Amino acid sequence: MLADEIQDPEALTPGEVRAEYEAALASVVEAAGVDAVAEATGVEDTRLEELLDGGSPEFTVEEAAAVLAVSDDRPDAEALLLEVRDNLMLQMSSAVMDVDALASGLDGDLDPKEIQQKIEGRQPMTLAEYARIYRHIASENPY
Template sequence: MFYEQRMTVPDSPAELRAEYDADLRSVIEQHGPDEVAAATDVDRDSLEALLEGDSPALTLTEAAQILALEDGEPDADEIVTIACEHLLLGMSTAVLDVDAIESHIDIDLEAKEIQQKIEQRAPMSLAEFVHIQYVIADGAP
């Protein structure tokens, strides 16, 4: 699950996102897209896209809402909090600051934006989360 502490990552952010999409797809397959759509803020088209193997634009909160439907998982707000806390912990472990993340990230985010997103002062997309997490885990000893 994307909120767990990562110490290793696959070869690319795209492969990491594919792992997380598979986790989300599993929940949707188990509960059905109608139930997931009714219980989350995720639109039906995005759920169908996940079922078809695509990687739709989702917020971190939307992805957390999907995962929270799984038995034994924390609620969506707690998932987001845990995920962001693990990013901060990973930064400490890898001895990275937001400037270092900015210099290695493959998407257009400035250090200030990265800091705001990690601290949950600005919304974060799942794609942004994946890229930030990838840089942090890839830099971990």
């Protein structure tokens, strides 16, 4: 889900991409129940309830992967994270984009070193940051 291709990145804002991710998270929480997801993931039940109520609580990509992994039809959280990170790097390569170009395309609020660390998993990345980064890479990718 998090690594699925964005079909028409130019038609979506980063906020809309994030909303799609949040809708997928909410469907897992709704199906499994707040208590079960909180227990399995360590994510606070208040944030899960806020998500179900249509809010937009902050999640890291790691937390989002853990929530998605609660679903029986998804791989475990670690496999999802590896897929996300690999996909980001492959998409950057396909778009012939390095972290300097990516930082420039994101209007400079994240520096290249931060972006590199977030993509590699050495620094936490919020779901909002991921949506912005992934959408921008997709919009620059000719394929």
